[in-house]
Amino acid sequence: MRDYEGIIALLLLAAVALIGFGDSQLAAIRKGSNDKRKKWLPHLALGVGYSCLSISALVLVFILHGLYRLAQLDSAIGTVRELVAAETVFSKSHPKQGYTCSLAELATDDRISGETKMFIKTGQRNGYSFEMRGCQKVDGKPNPVYEVIARPLHDSDPHGGDNVCADQSGIVHFSKPGCDYE
Numbered sequence: 001m002r003d004y005e006g007i008i009a010l011l012l013l014a015a016v017a018l019i020g021f022g023d024s025q026l027a028a029i030r031k032g033s034n035d036k037r038k039k040w041l042p043h044l045a046l047g048v049g050y051s052c053l054s055i056s057a058l059v060l061v062f063i064l065h066g067l068y069r070l071a072q073l074d075s076a077i078g079t080v081r082e083l084v085a086a087e088t089v090f091s092k093s094h095p096k097q098g099y100t101c102s103l104a105e106l107a108t109d110d111r112i113s114g115e116t117k118m119f120i121k122t123g124q125r126n127g128y129s130f131e132m133r134g135c136q137k138v139d140g141k142p143n144p145v146y147e148v149i150a151r152p153l154h155d156s157d158p159h160g161g162d163n164v165c166a167d168q169s170g171i172v173h174f175s176k177p178g179c180d181y182e
Contacts, residue, residue: 008059019046101135101143133146
């Protein structure tokens with residue numbers, strides 16, 4: 001955003017100056033105290049001033065949209081951390097089963113916080129969908145592995161760069177195509 005701050009400030013300043021100049025010149029023309037041959041100048045100043053204002057607003061919209069997407073990604077990272085913590089609690093509560101790959105089963109554990117249980121029911125939070133997979137139960141032993149993946153509901157990166165993932169190690173990865181376990 002730092003790159004755009006100077007440009008936005010300059011455009012806003014130019015817009016205010018040009019709109020102020022154009023408006024004052026038009027007022028003077030209406031009163032008859034200005035040379036009528038330069039009637040085009042206030043209109044030009046108003047047009048350029050409003051254009052600068054419009055461009056500033058457009059740039060601000062793009063910046064705010066980017067910040068909104070960043071907040072969604074940050075929320076997904078925090079949610080994946082919650083799921084990793086919930087899996088740890090679940091595996092300690094169910095030592096014979098180990099980890100689970102079912103969000104619904106994770107929500108049934110009484111040791112999981114209520115807020116986490118609420119979003120687990122839908123599998124979605126703040127523009128991301130969450131999925132558990134990768135379980136490998138062998139010979140009746142407890143399941144030692146799992147994977148959590150969060151994908152944006154409205155995927156903006158076809159290569160999975162907005163995905164967030166983690167496994168039983170607890171390490172959360174994000175903005176990395178390797179998070180797409182399909």
